Amino acid sequence: MMAKGTATARPSGGAGDAAKRLFVKLGILPFLLVIAVVVFTLMSDNFLTPRNLMNVLRQSVYLMIVSLGQMMALLTGGFDLSVGTIVALSSVVGAMAMAAVFAAAPDAVWLAIAVGCLAGIAAGVAIGVVNGIGVAFFNVSPFMMSLGMASVGFGIALYLTGGVPVYGMPQAFGDIFGFGMLFGVPAPVYVAALLVVALYAFLYRTPQGRYFYAVGGNLKAAALSGINATGTLFFTYVFCAFFAAVAGMLLTARLDTGEANIGASMPLESIAACVIAGVSLRGGVGRLENVVLGALFIGLVQNGMNLARIESYLQTVVLGALLILAVIADQIRLRYVASLKD
Template identity: 85%
Template sequence: MAQDRNAGTATPEGGVTLFLKRAFVKLGILPFLLVAAVVIFALMSDNFLTARNLTNVLRQSVYLMIVSIGQMLALLTGGFDLSVGTVLALSSVAGAMAMAAIYAAMPEAVWLAIVLGCLVGVMAGTLIGVVNGVGVAFFNVSPFMMSLGMASVGFGIALFLTGGVPVYGMPIAFGDTFGFGTALGVPVPVLVAAVLIAVLYVILYRTPFGRHFYAVGGNIKAASLSGINTQGTLFFTYVLCAFFAAVAGMLLTARLDTGEANIGASMPLESIAACVIAGVSLRGGVGRLENVVLGALFIGLVQNGMNLARIESYLQTVVLGALLILAVIADQFRLKYVATLKD
């Protein structure tokens, strides 16, 4: 009877532990970190959970969100892109210079200058991805070395074009619309991010091409034997990653109202952290788009909470690095739990 009573009292505890373990295996560490962050920062600041602050968090997280969904593609295929920060800088500089030059030549053609400037900026940034894709897909260069080298090249070009001086002279309508404008009560950058996320969601989960990213990251040899164009998939992976970063660069340029060669320095770390925290495997082949969006939002939430708590920016970098390490360790435990539950 005593043994039965002990077993009965142990059952609920075991059930809760099993439930948490299964939740961890299925959802990853992100939900637990989100709950912890909300509780901690809500206790540290009364303004944290206000509607105005949460809207501000969403607006500030948009740029990282767009870069992170591109970084996710690189991670899915078993690589990563360290040049996304440079893509932001180069697209910002090239787009701002082109926009300012066209606007100065034709002051009455405001929207023509905006459209052409944005096209130049996005194309300049995407060109970095084209070079990355050629190196990784066709010359078998390590994604680490390829993207690291292009990060240096692109940053040098951005500094050469500007001399380290911010680019001014863009139309006021550019910043008013794409930096601070709203449509239907929603900030324009948030709408742009929503459209990009929706399009990528359809590509990833409703088309054969989307499944190729997972197949290449899961087992590139098996993917090749099954008829998948692995070189083409890898090439477009880095082109798309750079494209998303370039769009984020132009939106950030509108927000700052200047073209900057020094923006985006923290984007490689933050975008990889957002993906890993969201459960995207560094081994490739595993990850969900909606989780990455939440991962980027979580990092924005943490940064906002630390700002409200008046934590120094240097320590914020430490926290972000620690979160990345924690997420990688959690991924290791998650794999062990998967094996345990299967047994």
């Protein structure tokens, strides 16, 4: 009888231990992905169709790119609340520059596109430079610095446009970078894939990439070991702004207008994508591939709620609840890791 009782108890413990190890290694994301797929498949027959999954991928690209930059800010122990403003400002400045060049030289389509993209990205990076100077050189809290710049950038975008969308860009810009397809895959997906590969190589194949983890893990120890902590913090916010600005230009191509009101939800969504993917709010912990999956998960949930006809107001509730759940799960995971070390 005792042998039988022991035999029946082992599978249960083994399954629980396996789930616990998976949770410690990968975080809560795999469990949330499974739950989301099951729930939304039951709620809508169109959810798992190839066409809808490709639509999810296309819609998630913009958040994914912004989340790449947000991950770098989180790795160093901060975060960037100005990413939404950077998206909007780059959209407005890029569209205005592109429209101006195209109006002056209608035949120079690619010159107008190039000038517009460079101007938009430069405007977004300028916000990141100011953020980086404040955080790295003046030791301003990332929360206050990025929050202040979010207000400044949004005010500039509204001042430039008067709240009116910017038109007059070449049609080729939207046709290629907004709606273009190559081998059945949307053009923005290729841009995102290129950025993911480049950032992966930088973070995990160069010493400078590992500095971001070291600075986030222990700033003083990183500085004492010879790492340029100030420079690392500065470039963190420059890189973050660059990714947000690229996403802003891709969104501009998709909308075919420059908008001062886009990107408002990007700060919350990008932080949620990173935290759900296991990037620690304390810094020094997080994997790039998990962040990509985290952004896809946010897009998957939003798409599933749209198919289920859940009101947009309730969708923000769900997203906020997911963020809180991810933070709680991160704390539980840290306790599990500490218990395993003991």
